[in-house]
Amino acid sequence: MLALDHIAVSGETLADAAAHVEDRLGVALNAGGRHDVFHTHNRLLGLADGLYLEAIAVDPDAPAPARPRWFDLDRFSGAPRLTNWICASDDLAADLAALPVDAGAPVALRRGDLTWRMAVPEGGALPFDNLFPALIQWGGPLHPATLLPASGCRLRQLVVAHPQAAELGAMLRGRLSDSRVVFEPGATPELRARIDTPHGLRSL
DSSP states (O other), rough: EEEEEEEEEOOOOOOOOOOOOOHOOOOOOOOEETEEEEEETEEEEEEEEEEEEEEEEEOOOOOOOSSOGGGGGGGGGSEEEEEEEEEEEEEHHHHHHHSSSSSEEEEEETTTTEEEEEOTTTTTHHHHHHHEEEEEESSSSSOHHSSOOSSSEEEEEEEETTHHHHHHHHHHHTTTTTTTTEEEEOOOOEEEEEEETTEEEOOO
């Protein structure tokens, strides 16, 4: 089984991505860190119910990675926006083997005391125009959401809009059960999140 773990807002720079989240939600992000292997960096926001949000971008101070970056960040351009959703797995290898699409191969990662494995496709982009969920398996009891201060924000709904939304939803049926995640037919692939904040309902 899979469980919604976090959502990611990408930007051409981390400052752009973070400013987009802070402007839309009216709350300040917390410090994150740098990622080896993919050479990106992030800032974080704790959400209710064990979820979190990350603003992420290419780290300009890091060398070029030896492989394409996750979340297709090598080809990201334009305004900052919600680009990815990430689901946690208890058995990453088994879940990947059971999927009818190539969602990537596990890559071992570490940031400080946090350890995890993330499934990343060889070319960096996930199926369904990058709207298939990235799969993650945490390597220990530590999780970013438990380390972040409460923000007063809660994810109410995550809309996955895609021309093949019905097919995407069918692939995940029986693997992910979360009433907050809605698959919606749409001409343009995009993610939309509705988030309750201390200032009312806001959208990304």
